[in-house]
Amino acid sequence: MKNIVYYLVVLLTLILLNGCSSASHSWTAKAYHNTTAHYNGYWYAREELDKIDQDIWAAYEDDYNRILRLYPPLDSAQAKGYDKEIQEAVKMASLAIQRHPNSKWVDDGYILVGRARFYSLDWGNSIQTFKYVNTKSKDLDTRHRAIIHLIRTFTEHQEFNNAQAAIDFVQKMPLTKTNKKHLLLEKAYFYQMQGDLDKMVRNLSEAVPLLKKRDKPGRIYFIIGQVYQKLGFEAEAYNYYKKCIATNPEYEVDFYARLYMAQVTEISRSKDVNAARKSFRKLLKDGKNKDFQDKIYYEMGVFELKQKNLDEAIADFNRSVRAGSNKRIDGEAYLRLGEIYYDTLRQYQLSQAYYDSAINSLPKDYEGYARIKARQEVLNEFVKHLNTIKWQDSLLALAAMDTAALRAQIKANYEAKKREEEKRAAAEKKRRGGNRIDLSGGRSNPMFANENGDQQEVDWYFGNPSAMSVGESEFKRVWGNVPLEDNWRRSLRSTVANNEEVDDTAPDDPNEQKPTNEPPPADPVAAEYDRLDKQIPRTEEEKQQALDKIEDAYFKLGDIYYFKLQESDNAVTTYNTLLKRFPETKHEAEVLYKLYLIYKNSDPGKAERYASLLLSKYPDSTFAKLLKNPNYLAESEQTGEKQKVLYKDAYEQYTQGDYAASRQIVGEALALGQTTFVPNLELLQVLIIGKTENAAQYQYGLEEFIKKYPEAAITEYAKTLLQSSRDFQTKQERRMGIQYIRSLEEPHYFIMIYRKDEKLSDVASAVLDKFNLANFKDLSLKTSNLILNDDYALTMVSELPRVTSAIEYAQTFKAQVSKLPELQNHKFNTFVITKDNFDIFYRTKGLDEYIQFFQKNYPAEAQ
Structure with missing residues (x-):
């Protein structure tokens, strides 16, 4: 009996040893290798990658002000932090592949290796691994899974053409439900990365029936709702926000779903409007939403704007700015306020202050940032010219006053301001004592109820976003973008001390009080008098300079109204003011032509009067030529193109040192006629003088060029050349002193x-x-x-x-x-x-x- 047991044990051992062989294909070998490969190498590798995936999600913070990303972005710096886990995952997956080559988990191991390379941003090896699985695997579903991973890899690496090719290939295949779900999600992400929201939401909607609980369907429903809301399908958005809430998602997703659901509620009756407002107030009262009050107020403002309730919208956007510290939400609120004052109320100075604040708050990757920045720059230019006119006119008015009258005026202004400040301080103290603070900050100072239903009104600077926005803009204009830190004035002074370039283009401000650490002057009236006295134009030359600034500001203001703000009526008023106040203005020909264009369709009679005046006073001007021949510029442009070809040849001769040939070609180009390219040709003539004549003639030529073409784009380059030449000679002068050369044997x-x-x-x-x-x-x-x-x-x-x-x-x-x-x-x-x-x-x-x-x-x- 003992011998029988002994032989059975030996036989069983031999069978097991034979099953451990990687070359064996017996059922015992397959069972052994499948079990070992799955629960050793494959399982541990998958656990490491799942942990990395969780860490990436945990490190990513969703931006609910945008459409949420389907997947978090991959970051090279973050990838270094989990390099150890990547190497461990590759090691364990490789063990499953190498030691158990006959198991059914080999292809899955390769996919894990591809995923590991993907997370480490090793795009090349990741792509090659997924392609290997697709070509070598005998399992059709595994091959499809590899291609789906390949789509994600191509998308992340922004190889969109390759990603599209992979999509076109795999979507024709018979896919399992799981693979189809993942394909639809990857396609949606592919379209999201390219900004195609329509195709993105189509694929997400198709994936909805296939979603499982582990896919976090609530988040995907929320994203679908965001996309539909963005595309203007508010009823669909409402339904998906409702679906999202029904899944009991994370609190933040739940909050924003409820917030946006109130925003897209279909409004057909007044009670629907009140219901939506009630929904917003309910969100405000919920203590858990304390950190989201700025966003709630912002969405309330958007809602009221859609109902065309401007005062309520302005008040809500102002509350949004005060309620939180999220710079992005602040920036969006400032932007909405800027748009209201720009597009609807046409109050460009207030709009400029809000646009300034918006640009300082919004991130540079904000959607439409370039367009917002462009409008801000237009408004900055507009306000700059408006302030120039006001300030120079004020200085000219002050110049007409004698010393005694000027001092009396300054004293009266100072005392009036002091009384107003004392009155405000008393009112503020009284309000604080009565716990009544006006927080509206709106243009019309509207009343509104707090969350307890109490009426509040304010007169406090820091409760007035309009005043704060203007103040912030002015502070940055004077001090720059100073970091929030102690002793900022001291650090700024050290910065300015090392900065050789000073911007003196901004107009002086009549009320400018630059920050200082010095104590207030003993006699404020005398100090203000001294400050103004230095700026008041006293001589005829100074007065003419002030008038020149006003003249140019009116001209540029008219152009901004006409071309950039599309305000023809204001443009006409500004142009006519310029012509009336400065009858000999150098801009008259151009202004007459623009007035002709403005009235050409609306009032032909007025247009004809301006045309006749232009032709009689400036018959040889470019604008008169345009009036006679609307194709003048096009024809001039053709001539300019010919001149550019000749210029290229002339410049080539110049660089080769053949200055005579270069001068001759330039002459041929100039003989073709006057075009906008002529300044370039004439500057090349001056450069030739610099090579063939003395430095004095070269500098004289540059000076004359700058006088002749003060507005040409190339003039700045000419100024640089002139300054460089002078600087070089000055250095020589300092080094050698005034010493004439005694060698006379030369021309x-x-x-x-x-x-x-x-x-x-x-x-x-x-x-x-x-x-x-x-x-x-x-x-x-x-x-x-x-x-x-x-x-x-x-x-x-x-x-x-x-x-x-x-x-x-x-x-x-x-x-x-x-x-x-x-x-x-x-x-x-x-x-x-x-x-x-x-x-x-x-x-x-x-x-x-x-x-x-x-x-x-x-x-x-x-x-």
């Missing part, structure tokens, strides 16, 4: 210098041209005029090839000058100078120094 100029009041420029050029032709025809000399400084101008003859030629020229001119009647009644001086010395002379304006150098280094016969 020379002959200079005739005279005071500007002699008005000799044209005469001198003509006389010297005639003199050159008569005496030095073979040298092909040319003359040019330059301004030396405020007192002196000069006429220059260039260039005399050698010092001997220069001395001969000077001697000849000296001998014949008495026979030149055109010069008899004028005072001037003459000398010769080398090209290098002329650069030094023109830069330093050292006339006396050079005369001494000339007398010392050149023969007396030439002097």
Whole structure:
């Protein structure tokens, strides 16, 4: 008997050992390997990946102000934090694959490896692993599952074309319910990442019947509701929000579903409106929603706006700003207020303050941020020009007052302001004592009930978002975007001290009181007088500068009304104010043309009057040409394109050092006619001068270009070139001092210098041209005029090839000058100078120094 038992044990052992062999295909081998692969390698690898997935969800914070993401985004920094778990998952899945190659869990192990690579953002290996499963697996459902994972990987890596190809392939296959559900969810995510909400919600709706409890259907219902609400299908949105609440989802999802459900309630009767408001008030009263009050007030504002109740909407948006600290919600409330004051009330200054606050609060990835930023910049420009007009007019009015009257006016304003502040302080103290604070902050200061039904009204700065928004905007204009920290003024001063660039483009503010750590002045009236006195235009030149600023501000304000705000009536008023106040304005031709365009369709009679005035006063202007030929700009543009082609050739010659050829091509391009591209050609001409002439002529050419084209886009570049040239010479000057070069064996100029009041420029050029032709025809000399400084101008003859030629020229001119009647009644001086010395002379304006150098280094016969 013992022998029988012994042999049975041995036989069983042999059978088990044979089953452990990876090459065996017996039923015992399959059972062993399937069990071991599943509960050892595969199970532990899946547990690690599920833990990573949970950690990713836990780290992600949903933004309920947007349509929720179906999946949280993957982050490379976060991926490093779970690298250990990734490696462990790959290791365990690999053990199941390597040690149990005949088990049915091999393909599933490969999918786990692909998922691990996916979570570690190793896109290439993840894709290759899923493709391997699709081509090698014998199980059709596993292959489909691999392709579905592949779609997610391609989507995350933004390979949308490949993702679409995978979708097209797998959706034709016979899928299990589970695979179909996952495919629909992946397709929905694929469309969400591309912003196609219509296809996204179609796939989510199709997936709804397939959802299980572990899929968190409440969240998906909520997302469907958000998409339908965004697309304008409010009845569908309402139904899905209701479905979401029925699943008892997480509290935050439940809260927002109830909030948005009130927003999309179908309003057909007044009692429906009251029911919706009651729903909002119920959410406000719930203590669990304390942290969400800003969002509730915001949605109340949106609701009232839809009912066209502007005062209530403004009040609700203002409450939203006060109720919480979520910058995004604040930004959206500011944005809504800015839109109301812009689109409906046409109060652009208030709108500008709210848009400023919105831009400072909203994240840069906010939907439509670029459009919001563009409108904010338009409003900033609008308010800037409006403030310029008001401030410069105020300064001109103050300039007409004598000292005593000005001091009396400042004192009266100060005392009135002080009385008002004392009155407000008393009222505030009384209200605080009576626990009555006005929190509306609205434009019309409306009354409203708190959650207990009590009426409240306020007069407190920090309860007035309109005032706070304006104050915040002004603070940032003066101080910049200062971080919230102690001693911010000190840190800002250190920043400004290291910043070489100062923005002086903003208009002065008549009420600007810049923050300071210094104690208030003993005599505020005297301090204010001193501040204003420094800015008041006293001289005629200063008054003209103030008027020039007003003139330009009116012109730009009219353009903003006409082109950017689409306010034709206000544009007409502003343009006419400009023409009436500044009858000699440099903008008259352009303004007349714009007035013609405004009235062209609405009032042809007025349009014709403006057209006639334009043609009679400015017949050669671009705007008159446009009036005669509406295709003028198009034809000019064609000419400009030809000039651009020639410019390219000219610039290529310039870079190769063939300046004569470059100058010739530029001349050909300019001969084609006047276009908007002409400034580019003329600047290239100046650059050629910089390479072929002296620095003085180069700088003079840049100066003249800047004067001629002050508004051209390329003028800033010309200013940079001019400043660089001057800076270089200044550095040379500081290093070497004013030292003329004693080497005279190089080309020379002959200079005739005279005071500007002699008005000799044209005469001198003509006389010297005639003199050159008569005496030095073979040298092909040319003359040019330059301004030396405020007192002196000069006429220059260039260039005399050698010092001997220069001395001969000077001697000849000296001998014949008495026979030149055109010069008899004028005072001037003459000398010769080398090209290098002329650069030094023109830069330093050292006339006396050079005369001494000339007398010392050149023969007396030439002097």
